[in-house]
Amino acid sequence: MPQAVGVIETLGFPAVLAAADAMVKAAGVTIVYYGIAESGRLIVAVRGHVAEVKRAVDAGIEAGEATFGGEVITYYVVPNPPENIETVLPIHFTSASEPFRLF
Known part of the structure; x- marks a missing residue:
């Protein structure tokens, strides 16, 4: 079954926290990455x-x-990222995110 990846970039921590909270509450997704993009911009990926x-x-x-x-x-x-993208970018399931995996 294809697994998509969704990414949101926000300005400021409160916005990324609210986005991440809403994402996991609205649908059956798992957060696989959170990080700082640059100068106050933050990213969350599910x-x-x-x-x-x-x-x-x-x-x-x-x-x-x-x-x-x-x-x-x-x-x-991204509806179905190829395996080589998952290998290079930090969008794969890790040991930290694996316990929360829903599928």
């Missing part, structure tokens, strides 16, 4: 089934924008 990731990203965008002072810079959903 994995799951395509429909679940799309629903999670929509909820994350809404929550990030609704946060006081929050701003969603960009977002993207």
Whole structure:
């Protein structure tokens, strides 16, 4: 079954926290990456089934924008990333995220 990856980049920590919280509550996804992009921009990435990731990203965008002072810079959903992308980019399941894997 294809596993999508969804990424949201926000300006500021409160917005990324609200986005991540909304993403995991809105759909059956697992957070696989969180990090700093540059100068106050933060990224959160989730994995799951395509429909679940799309629903999670929509909820994350809404929550990030609704946060006081929050701003969603960009977002993207990749429906079925190839294995070579998973090897190079930090979007694979790790030992830290594996216990929370839903599928």
